[in-house]
Amino acid sequence: MIVRPRPSWVGLLFARRGSLMPRIAGQLAFVYALSIAVVAAHGTLFHWKVTLTAAPFSLMGVSLAIFLGFRINASYDRYWEARKLWGGVLVETRNLARHALTLVQPPVASVPSAPRPTDAAAAPAVDADVRAFVLALAGFAASMRNQLRAQPADSGLAALLPEELLQRLPGLRHAPQAVGLWLGQRLREWRAQGRLDAMLALPMEESLDRLMGLLGGCERIANTPLPFTYSVILHRSAYCYCFLLPFGLVDSIGWMTPLVVGFVSYTFFALESLSDEIEEPFGTQPNDLALDAMVVGIESSLRELLGETPPALLRPDDQYLLR
Secondary structure, three states, X not given: XXXXXXXXXXXXXXXXXXXXXXXXXXXXXXXXXXXXXXXXXOOEEOOEEOOOOXXXXXXXXXXXXXXXXXXXXXXXXXXXXXXXXHHHHHHHHHHHHHHHHHHOOOOHHHOOOOOOOOOHHHOOOOOHHHHHHHHHHHHHHHHHHHHHXXXXXXXXXXXXXXXHHHHHHHHOOXXXXXXXXXXXXXXXXXXXXXXXXXXXXXXXXXXXXXXXXXXXXXXXXXXXOOOXXXXXXXXXXXXXXXXXXXXXXXXXXXXXXXXXXXXXXXXXHHHHXXXXXXXXXXXXXXXXXXXXXXXXXXXXXXXXXXOOOOOOOOOOEOOEOOO
16 A cells, blocks of 8 residues: 655656556557657558548547446445455454453452552453453454465464464464354353353454454455456457557647657556556555555554553555555
């Protein structure tokens, strides 16, 4: 994800980072060279004058622009829905952590005989079982990231999950599901031990259900790309339009043709490239969601609830919030 202050209007004209120019520079160079060749040949191709005017391109340009608009809207809708789902993960993990810290009773042997101190600095340490539960919520978010990006199942989880669960993950096809099951088993054990009242456990189970639903929503986006034919039609239409445009402009604007064609091609190629990039919002390309930063943010929030020193949040590096 690109995170940078908005430059001035002059800076926006010459901004390279975030402009997609590295991805489409080859196509633009080819179209620009083709335009120069068409102007030099006066619109003649193999001794045959291509009798095109600007009129048909006006009609085709409007249709292509509408088609591009539908494509970019469909891709951005997937991107924004993915961001909302990850925002829901943050909310539900905080809720579950708060419930665990306030509703789960300490083991009978460790119940203090004196009243609890009111000073937060002098408060007793969090019960080990509750702490493991809260950290496993951050581990759930990290395992979601690994699943959506096809990364190793145990990547970045060493400090968040119990060792016995961590060792099982590499052999599983769906690691977040195993983490969710472990969380549910902890709730069951607390109920059996009398540490969590059944009525109080209900909202925690519902929150855990919503957490699994958010995972399912992300998987739906990741596993259901836009129809391939849709991309093929748009790609062919945009390139054919830009390749033929010099022949329609050469007789009317002459040597200004490469400049106009280059500008139109940049618009169409950049929009197509951007829609391809954000169609898969869980990737690692510059305009995709910064899942690593989100996972660190969730872990930081939960460790603060535990009264521990949170990890440092990821900051933009050379205008990129990786990853």
